[in-house]
Amino acid sequence: MRNNGCQRLHAAQAIVTQARGARAPQATVNLQTTRERYSANELIPPPYGGSYVTDSRLALDFSYDLDFWGRNRKVLESAEAGVKAADADRAAARLALAVAVARAYIQLDLQYALHEVSQDNLKQENALLELTQQRVKA
Secondary structure, three states, X not given: OOOHHHHHHHHHHHHHHHHHHHHOOEEEEEEEEEEEEOOOOOOOOOOOOOOEXXXXXXXXXXXXXXXXXXXXXXXXXXXXXXXXXXXXXXXXXXXXXXXXXXXXXHHHHHHHHHXXXXXXXXXXXXXXXXXXXXXXHO
């Protein structure tokens, strides 16, 4: 399962691929075949009446969008900017996570240090208590 930042980045990259495709030449191939039987009892005379006829059509179409006013270029630039923004968002999220982990470790280290100081203070207080009790007995 990918996180949201990676999904946004991949979606933005897909938009860039689509925008680049709009600027490229397009080619289409179309093949169509029809098989038909002419009736022997209709108006069509022999040799066609009662026979089968196959009609085939092959078409190859090319097209290219002349981008006179730069619409496709602007769409591509916008999509590329979207990729950069999504990548920057992902980098910012990684940085925020790294900062949060570093802060947590620093806080943990501080808590350990405070715990050690508290332990030392407790030992010192116990020693003073013991000394005071010895003085009271004496």
